[in-house]
Amino acid sequence: MSRNAGRADRSGLEAALGHSFTRGDLLGTALTHISGIQGYNARAQSYQRLEFLGDRVLGLAVSAMLYGEFPQATEGELSRRLADLVRRESCAEVAAQWDVGPYLRLGPGEVQSGGRGRQAILGDVCEAIIGAVFIDGGFEAASALIRRFWEPRMLSPRRALQDPKTALQEWAQAKGKPTPVYSETERSGPAHAPRFTVTVAIEGWQPADGLGSSKRLAEQAAAEAFMSREGFGPPPPAEGTEP
Structure with missing residues:
Protein backbone atom coordinates (compact mmCIF):
# COMPACT_ATOMS: atom_id res chain seq x y z
CA MET A 1 0.00 0.00 0.00
CA SER A 2 1.41 3.41 -0.89
CA ARG A 3 1.63 6.17 1.62
CA ASN A 4 -0.99 8.28 -0.14
CA ALA A 5 -3.32 5.32 -0.55
CA GLY A 6 -3.04 4.65 3.16
CA ARG A 7 -4.34 8.13 3.88
CA ALA A 8 -7.21 7.91 1.39
CA ASP A 9 -8.49 4.36 1.95
CA ARG A 10 -8.65 3.26 5.57
CA SER A 11 -11.37 0.64 5.10
CA GLY A 12 -8.93 -2.14 5.91
CA LEU A 13 -8.08 -0.51 9.23
CA GLU A 14 -11.74 0.10 10.01
CA ALA A 15 -12.40 -3.58 9.35
CA ALA A 16 -9.61 -4.53 11.75
CA LEU A 17 -11.05 -2.21 14.39
CA GLY A 18 -14.59 -3.38 13.86
CA HIS A 19 -15.75 0.25 13.72
CA SER A 20 -16.81 2.22 10.65
CA PHE A 21 -16.25 5.93 11.21
CA THR A 22 -18.97 8.39 10.35
CA ARG A 23 -16.33 11.13 10.66
CA GLY A 24 -13.32 10.03 8.67
CA ASP A 25 -11.39 13.11 9.76
CA LEU A 26 -11.23 11.74 13.29
CA LEU A 27 -9.44 8.58 12.21
CA GLY A 28 -7.16 10.64 9.99
CA THR A 29 -6.17 12.81 12.93
CA ALA A 30 -5.62 9.77 15.13
CA LEU A 31 -3.12 8.49 12.58
CA THR A 32 -1.22 11.77 12.21
CA HIS A 33 2.11 12.13 13.99
CA ILE A 34 3.29 15.66 14.72
CA SER A 35 6.14 15.15 12.25
CA GLY A 36 3.59 14.79 9.46
CA ILE A 37 2.17 18.29 10.01
CA GLN A 38 3.68 21.61 9.07
CA GLY A 39 2.82 24.96 10.56
CA TYR A 40 2.50 26.60 13.95
CA ASN A 41 -0.61 24.60 14.90
CA ALA A 42 0.93 21.18 14.29
CA ARG A 43 0.26 19.81 17.76
CA ALA A 44 -3.45 20.55 17.57
CA GLN A 45 -3.67 18.78 14.20
CA SER A 46 -1.74 15.70 15.32
CA TYR A 47 -3.01 12.77 17.36
CA GLN A 48 -1.87 14.21 20.70
CA ARG A 49 -5.23 15.49 21.93
CA LEU A 50 -7.00 12.29 20.89
CA GLU A 51 -4.27 10.29 22.63
CA PHE A 52 -4.95 12.21 25.85
CA LEU A 53 -8.65 11.38 25.62
CA GLY A 54 -8.16 7.77 24.56
CA ASP A 55 -5.85 7.11 27.48
CA ARG A 56 -8.65 8.04 29.91
CA VAL A 57 -11.30 6.09 28.03
CA LEU A 58 -9.07 3.01 27.95
CA GLY A 59 -8.40 3.26 31.67
CA LEU A 60 -12.10 3.53 32.52
CA ALA A 61 -13.18 0.70 30.22
CA VAL A 62 -10.46 -1.68 31.38
CA SER A 63 -11.13 -0.79 35.04
CA ALA A 64 -14.80 -1.68 34.56
CA MET A 65 -13.85 -4.97 32.90
CA LEU A 66 -11.50 -5.88 35.73
CA TYR A 67 -14.02 -4.95 38.39
CA GLY A 68 -16.60 -7.27 36.86
CA GLU A 69 -14.26 -10.15 36.01
CA PHE A 70 -12.39 -10.38 39.32
CA PRO A 71 -14.98 -9.80 42.10
CA GLN A 72 -12.65 -11.15 44.80
CA ALA A 73 -9.57 -9.17 43.78
CA THR A 74 -8.20 -6.53 46.09
CA GLU A 75 -7.73 -2.93 45.03
CA GLY A 76 -4.00 -3.60 44.83
CA GLU A 77 -4.41 -6.56 42.49
CA LEU A 78 -6.86 -4.65 40.30
CA SER A 79 -4.40 -1.77 40.08
CA ARG A 80 -1.56 -4.08 39.04
CA ARG A 81 -3.71 -5.73 36.38
CA LEU A 82 -4.82 -2.34 35.09
CA ALA A 83 -1.25 -1.05 34.90
CA ASP A 84 -0.19 -4.06 32.85
CA LEU A 85 -3.11 -3.81 30.43
CA VAL A 86 -2.84 -0.09 29.69
CA ARG A 87 0.94 0.24 29.61
CA ARG A 88 2.51 1.59 26.42
CA GLU A 89 3.87 -1.81 25.41
CA SER A 90 0.41 -3.39 25.59
CA CYS A 91 -1.11 -0.58 23.52
CA ALA A 92 1.67 -0.90 20.95
CA GLU A 93 0.99 -4.63 20.66
CA VAL A 94 -2.70 -3.93 19.98
CA ALA A 95 -1.82 -1.29 17.39
CA ALA A 96 0.45 -3.80 15.67
CA GLN A 97 -2.44 -6.26 15.73
CA TRP A 98 -4.51 -3.63 13.90
CA ASP A 99 -1.60 -3.15 11.47
CA VAL A 100 -1.76 0.63 11.72
CA GLY A 101 1.77 1.14 10.41
CA PRO A 102 0.91 1.55 6.70
CA TYR A 103 -1.79 4.08 7.55
CA LEU A 104 0.32 6.43 9.67
CA ARG A 105 0.96 9.97 8.47
CA LEU A 106 4.59 10.64 9.31
CA GLY A 107 7.25 13.11 8.29
CA PRO A 108 10.04 11.86 5.97
CA GLY A 109 12.51 11.63 8.84
CA GLU A 110 10.20 9.43 10.92
CA VAL A 111 9.49 7.21 7.93
CA GLN A 112 13.18 6.73 7.22
CA SER A 113 13.96 5.98 10.88
CA GLY A 114 11.34 3.24 11.12
CA GLY A 115 8.58 5.22 12.77
CA ARG A 116 5.84 2.97 11.39
CA GLY A 117 7.03 0.21 13.69
CA ARG A 118 8.24 2.28 16.66
CA GLN A 119 6.68 1.18 19.91
CA ALA A 120 6.24 4.69 21.30
CA ILE A 121 4.33 5.87 18.22
CA LEU A 122 2.22 2.72 17.99
CA GLY A 123 1.26 2.97 21.66
CA ASP A 124 0.24 6.61 21.29
CA VAL A 125 -1.72 5.96 18.09
CA CYS A 126 -3.58 3.10 19.75
CA GLU A 127 -4.86 5.46 22.43
CA ALA A 128 -5.62 8.15 19.85
CA ILE A 129 -7.75 5.71 17.86
CA ILE A 130 -9.68 4.82 21.00
CA GLY A 131 -10.26 8.53 21.57
CA ALA A 132 -11.45 8.91 17.99
CA VAL A 133 -13.88 5.99 18.32
CA PHE A 134 -15.19 7.52 21.56
CA ILE A 135 -15.96 10.83 19.86
CA ASP A 136 -17.37 9.15 16.75
CA GLY A 137 -19.51 6.50 18.41
CA GLY A 138 -19.65 7.23 22.13
CA PHE A 139 -18.43 5.24 25.10
CA GLU A 140 -20.39 2.15 24.07
CA ALA A 141 -18.50 1.89 20.78
CA ALA A 142 -15.15 2.58 22.42
CA SER A 143 -15.86 0.09 25.19
CA ALA A 144 -16.82 -2.59 22.66
CA LEU A 145 -13.55 -2.01 20.79
CA ILE A 146 -11.54 -2.21 24.00
CA ARG A 147 -13.29 -5.35 25.19
CA ARG A 148 -12.70 -7.06 21.85
CA PHE A 149 -8.94 -6.57 22.01
CA TRP A 150 -8.17 -6.28 25.72
CA GLU A 151 -10.39 -9.00 27.18
CA PRO A 152 -8.16 -11.84 25.90
CA ARG A 153 -5.16 -10.06 27.44
CA MET A 154 -7.04 -9.60 30.68
CA LEU A 155 -7.91 -13.28 30.90
CA SER A 156 -4.44 -14.47 29.83
CA PRO A 157 -1.83 -11.94 31.04
CA ARG A 158 1.33 -11.90 28.94
CA ARG A 159 3.49 -10.95 31.92
CA ALA A 160 3.62 -11.78 35.60
CA LEU A 161 1.55 -9.18 37.43
CA GLN A 162 4.19 -8.82 40.12
CA ASP A 163 7.84 -9.48 40.49
Missing part, protein backbone atom coordinates in the same frame (compact mmCIF):
# COMPACT_ATOMS: atom_id res chain seq x y z
CA PRO A 164 8.43 -12.61 42.63
CA LYS A 165 9.88 -10.73 45.61
CA THR A 166 6.83 -8.46 45.85
CA ALA A 167 4.45 -11.40 45.49
CA LEU A 168 6.25 -13.34 48.21
CA GLN A 169 6.31 -10.34 50.54
CA GLU A 170 2.57 -9.79 50.16
CA TRP A 171 1.94 -13.50 50.75
CA ALA A 172 3.99 -13.38 53.96
CA GLN A 173 2.20 -10.25 55.16
CA ALA A 174 -1.19 -11.85 54.50
CA LYS A 175 -0.17 -14.71 56.81
CA GLY A 176 0.99 -12.30 59.49
CA LYS A 177 4.66 -13.14 58.99
CA PRO A 178 7.63 -10.74 58.94
CA THR A 179 9.14 -9.55 55.68
CA PRO A 180 11.17 -12.31 53.93
CA VAL A 181 14.89 -12.15 54.66
CA TYR A 182 17.38 -12.69 51.81
CA SER A 183 20.94 -13.82 52.52
CA GLU A 184 23.80 -14.39 50.11
CA THR A 185 25.10 -17.87 50.88
CA GLU A 186 27.57 -18.46 48.08
CA ARG A 187 29.40 -16.62 45.31
CA SER A 188 31.27 -18.47 42.59
CA GLY A 189 32.76 -17.99 39.13
CA PRO A 190 35.22 -15.38 37.83
CA ALA A 191 34.91 -11.70 38.67
CA HIS A 192 33.56 -10.85 35.20
CA ALA A 193 30.88 -13.57 35.36
CA PRO A 194 29.95 -14.28 38.97
CA ARG A 195 27.20 -16.62 40.12
CA PHE A 196 25.27 -15.86 43.29
CA THR A 197 23.30 -18.16 45.54
CA VAL A 198 20.74 -16.47 47.80
CA THR A 199 18.53 -18.03 50.46
CA VAL A 200 15.16 -16.57 51.38
CA ALA A 201 13.77 -17.28 54.83
CA ILE A 202 10.33 -16.66 56.31
CA GLU A 203 9.62 -17.42 59.93
CA GLY A 204 7.90 -20.80 60.28
CA TRP A 205 8.73 -22.00 56.76
CA GLN A 206 11.59 -23.93 55.21
CA PRO A 207 14.05 -21.61 53.40
CA ALA A 208 14.48 -21.72 49.63
CA ASP A 209 17.54 -21.07 47.47
CA GLY A 210 17.94 -19.22 44.19
CA LEU A 211 20.81 -18.91 41.73
CA GLY A 212 21.52 -15.96 39.43
CA SER A 213 24.16 -13.89 37.68
CA SER A 214 23.49 -11.02 40.10
CA LYS A 215 22.26 -10.80 43.66
CA ARG A 216 18.99 -9.33 42.44
CA LEU A 217 18.35 -12.19 40.03
CA ALA A 218 19.31 -14.71 42.68
CA GLU A 219 16.84 -13.12 45.11
CA GLN A 220 14.10 -13.28 42.48
CA ALA A 221 14.95 -16.92 41.80
CA ALA A 222 14.83 -17.73 45.51
CA ALA A 223 11.40 -16.10 45.82
CA GLU A 224 10.20 -18.07 42.78
CA ALA A 225 11.53 -21.31 44.25
CA PHE A 226 9.73 -20.64 47.53
CA MET A 227 6.44 -19.89 45.79
CA SER A 228 6.75 -22.86 43.46
CA ARG A 229 7.35 -25.19 46.38
CA GLU A 230 4.35 -23.82 48.26
CA GLY A 231 2.17 -23.91 45.15
CA PHE A 232 1.42 -20.28 44.46
CA GLY A 233 2.76 -17.31 42.51
CA PRO A 234 3.63 -16.65 38.85
CA PRO A 235 5.53 -19.18 36.73
CA PRO A 236 9.28 -18.51 36.77
CA PRO A 237 11.04 -17.05 33.70
CA ALA A 238 14.07 -18.69 32.13
CA GLU A 239 17.11 -18.76 34.42
CA GLY A 240 19.16 -15.58 34.38
CA THR A 241 16.56 -13.41 32.68
CA GLU A 242 15.04 -10.24 34.06
CA PRO A 243 11.50 -10.72 35.36
